[in-house]
Amino acid sequence: MDRDMGEVVCGACGLVIGDVMLDQKPEWRAFTLAEKDARMRVGAPTSYLQYDKGLSTTFRPNEGSTSRQMSLKMRRLRKWNVRSRLHSSSERNLSQAMNELERLSDKLKLPRSVREIGARIYRKALDKGLVRGRSISAVAAAALYAACRTTRTPRTLKELSTASLRGRKEISRCYRLILREVNPRLPIDDPAKYISKIASTVGLSQRAQNEAVKILRDADSRGMVSGKGPVGLAAAALYVSALLAGEEVTQQDLANASGVTEVTIRNRYKGLRNGIDYLKEVL
Numbered sequence: 001m002d003r004d005m006g007e008v009v010c011g012a013c014g015l016v017i018g019d020v021m022l023d024q025k026p027e028w029r030a031f032t033l034a035e036k037d038a039r040m041r042v043g044a045p046t047s048y049l050q051y052d053k054g055l056s057t058t059f060r061p062n063e064g065s066t067s068r069q070m071s072l073k074m075r076r077l078r079k080w081n082v083r084s085r086l087h088s089s090s091e092r093n094l095s096q097a098m099n100e101l102e103r104l105s106d107k108l109k110l111p112r113s114v115r116e117i118g119a120r121i122y123r124k125a126l127d128k129g130l131v132r133g134r135s136i137s138a139v140a141a142a143a144l145y146a147a148c149r150t151t152r153t154p155r156t157l158k159e160l161s162t163a164s165l166r167g168r169k170e171i172s173r174c175y176r177l178i179l180r181e182v183n184p185r186l187p188i189d190d191p192a193k194y195i196s197k198i199a200s201t202v203g204l205s206q207r208a209q210n211e212a213v214k215i216l217r218d219a220d221s222r223g224m225v226s227g228k229g230p231v232g233l234a235a236a237a238l239y240v241s242a243l244l245a246g247e248e249v250t251q252q253d254l255a256n257a258s259g260v261t262e263v264t265i266r267n268r269y270k271g272l273r274n275g276i277d278y279l280k281e282v283l
Contacts, residue, residue, distance in 0.1 A: 236268030
């Protein structure tokens with residue numbers, strides 16, 4: 001590639017393959033980093049969290065004018081600018097859904113990567129017509145829960161329903177519909193990812209957490225994990241590890257911290273104790 005002559009030349013035989021090369025460099029020159037930053041003409045990166053992916057322009061009128069007539073004119077221009085951007089029903093739907101996703105993510109303290117995946121899943125559900133006849137907030141919560149499952153972020157369906165304005169059953173129905181129609185690639189839920197969250201709530205030590213993870217790994221190798229709720233298994237493993245470490249914690253404390261019932265923890269505890277050999281000897 002000869003940039004001075006603007007030609008693409010074969011390095012083996014010298015054949016000129018192309019003689020029209022486009023210069024993709026900027027037309028301006030900058031000699032310092034400050035000049036380069038000042039002359040760059042790029043905007044913010046595109047984002048699925050914005051209904052228009054951040055590609056539309058934003059009208060920001062000057063608020064420094066003291067003239068009443070000019071202020072009224074700017075207000076009208078701003079109003080028509082907003083109306084022109086949300087001219088279709090799908091855009092209005094996306095605008096409302098993205099606001100709901102942001103609200104839920106802020107309440108659950110989710111990272112931006114999870115928000116982006118949730119917005120992408122919701123867009124696919126909207127394209128397939130899954131939102132029609134259903135609550136936007138419920139489908140948005142279900143899409144965000146699917147994003148948490150995809151990224152292995154430890155958030156339960158109960159936490160989503162508590163933060164959302166919709167009930168748990170409604171979000172569950174929308175989530176199952178998303179699984180069936182959108183078919184996101186969800187990894188198998190690992191109970192060990194809930195260990196640190198539950199343990200920090202009840203105040204268990206790092207030693208107990210490490211022992212709980214070891215118990216879950218042993219249970220997985222014996223095929224005792226599949227088909228059971230990961231949160232209940234994590235709480236039961238923490239209860240066993242607390243008994244082994246001599247730390248005081250009750251099943252009720254673990255049930256309140258994990259969001260499952262004491263009966264679930266008791267049943268999972270019995271399964272771990274009877275299924276793992278070395279636990280039969282010490283418990």
